[in-house]
Amino acid sequence: MADDMRGGGSGGESLLFLTDEQLRKGIEAMFFAYRGFTADPDRILAEHGYGRAHHRAVHFINRSPGTTVNNLLGILGVTKQSLNRVLRTLIEDGLVESRIGTRDKRERHLYLTETGQALEQALSDAQRDRMRAAYKMAGPEAVTGFRQVLEAMMDPELRRHFATLKESGS
Amino acid sequence: MADDMRGGGSGGESLLFLTDEQLRKGIEAMFFAYRGFTADPDRILAEHGYGRAHHRAVHFINRSPGTTVNNLLGILGVTKQSLNRVLRTLIEDGLVESRIGTRDKRERHLYLTETGQALEQALSDAQRDRMRAAYKMAGPEAVTGFRQVLEAMMDPELRRHFATLKESGS
């Protein structure tokens, strides 16, 4: 339990004084914050009869237009059956368009329609507002730390996906 | 979209240069990090035939022994029926003990048995290890920022619950 007792200088070393209590509070903070993080989109989704699974699909299709089903599976970490069910409803409802690949005709490339983009916009507006407010409340230095800890918490494979998405941004 | 363009000094003001892209990456970081955050407990829970709902119940009962069902409902933010199902299996399996209140006989006070404490220990050990590793990787200053942003992201009511739990800690 309270092992890890090397003397601490400046770097990551003084962290070794972290008590179970402090770690527990970090865990609870993640739990409560994630609830807030999803609360606003959840309300919008409910109005349309969708759930978080739809949100995730729409988000990442918007992020990488023309992405394939297989690529999306890697990012979302669900089974193809599960993703397929969500994609099917989104396509039926005219929010997502699925085009057969030109080079490899087995692949389906996914795009948001205008309606799909409108929903994505509404969802991400709400979520960005929350994120922006939290950033403002916490201050700019906190934001850097926030991002560093989150990135360190990811599984390596997910961190790879995250980094790939990063490239297409700042 | 790119409104919010007031000049920035030191405080929360330079944050106003936050682009949609930067906010989007914050959102994705939350998504990927939360997956990592739950991955280790999920594996342990699966071995026992439990899910995240059981984890949450066990966690907060351990945190506040003798808590009532109603109090737990406020923290977890689910319906009493949903919580009841989870509690029932935990009680049947001998992980949780439910004692009828002495003052108010409508209330049930919840306690972890030794077996329950053992599971809680295993789960929180795994989750704390992940959290500790992330903290070390990110450095001590990052940890402060991380906590500040998370707390700012919570809904006010949840922040109240979080603060209440904090009191019984450091």
Add this chain to the structure above:
DNA sequence: TTGGAATGTCAACAAGGCTGACATAAAATG
């Protein structure tokens, strides 16, 4: 003492995970 509020339980349903089996079409390989 009687009716409402608080608390908790049981039943049934839906979303969205999961596995397994299988079909199809195209690409890659021997």
Add this chain to the structure above:
DNA sequence: CATTTTATGTCAGCCTTGTTGACATTCCAA
């Protein structure tokens, strides 16, 4: 050219964990 692998989709069925509705018990206050 035949075969295997890959990418995708579909059907069936299961589990967890949300939901609402109905109901029992207990307490308290009118």
